[in-house]
Amino acid sequence: MSAPITQVVAHPLTGTSTHPVDARTGADFDTATYSRMKHGDLPAMHRLADELADALLTQCPSLATDTRPVILPVAYLVAPPACRYLADRIAARLNAARPVAPEARVIHVHKDSVTHIDYAASSAQDRRNDLASIGFRLTEPVRDAVAIVVDDVRVTGLAEQVMVDLLQDNGVGQIVTAYVATCDEQLAADPSVEAALNHAEIRSIHDMLPAVRRGDFVPTIRFLKRLLADPGAADFLAACPTELVQRFRGDAEATGPTFLAGYPAGTAALFAESDLRSETTPERVGP
Known part of the structure; x- marks a missing residue:
């Protein structure tokens, strides 16, 4: 039943x-x-x-x-x-x-x-x-x-x-x-x-930078997809704290190579920014 x-x-x-x-x-x-x-x-x-x-x-x-x-x-x-x-x-x-x-x-x-x-x-x-x-x-x-x-x-x-x-x-x-x-x-x-x-208010990933700077941002799969697909991903990532950059990379890598292959330019930008901050090993943010 x-x-x-x-x-x-x-x-x-x-x-x-x-x-x-x-x-x-x-x-x-x-x-x-x-x-x-x-x-x-x-x-x-x-x-x-x-x-x-x-x-x-x-x-x-x-x-x-x-x-x-x-x-x-x-x-x-x-x-x-x-x-x-x-x-x-x-x-x-x-x-x-x-x-x-x-x-x-x-x-x-x-x-x-x-x-x-x-x-x-x-x-x-x-x-x-x-x-x-x-x-x-x-x-x-x-x-x-x-x-x-x-x-x-x-x-x-x-x-x-x-x-x-x-x-x-x-x-x-x-x-x-x-x-x-x-x-x-x-x-x-x-x-x-x-x-x-x-997209009523957030039309670009850059529109979320104020929330990132306030510490009011939490990463989601929707945002990760938008980030990796955005030609301006490198500029956005450069403005993010290290722990968030590393969270994006960890989530992207764990989602798998097939997922990453769909976003070659965004993946390259994310990995490059993450490598610049490789000395830092922050705690994972969120669930």
């Missing part, structure tokens, strides 16, 4: 890709904060995660008292997606509301590869092909647990279905899909909507 599924949404969106509106409140959606979140701005991540945590506790109050294990599965290979940081914050918020119940935990769902496509700018068929080419594997049992599948936006729902199928096949007890934003049918039909949200 399949586990029941509940959807929780902080911001159900309608309108257009250039002017999305929260369908519940009629207010303009804060695309600037969303765009910063997608590119690794930690305060933006915390703000949107808190909004989603509030929605979860309001719409699913049993999450505060359910005695079953609560897990937040996130799929990645090495460099995490933004939703890993969202899930970390949401787990902490849930645990503050679950003083007696077992602790909510983020768990790693292993992806066996990372492809080079820009998922947000791809067609539904290209997304299907991309997801079909990647293997997903649970790293621990989930039987009878309550799984909260956190994501930033739902447009096609294809990635959600992969995770739901994996959890259902492994005997999860209940599934809650939790989104910062979802697109209504008309908005989802616009192929530019996800890319427009992602």
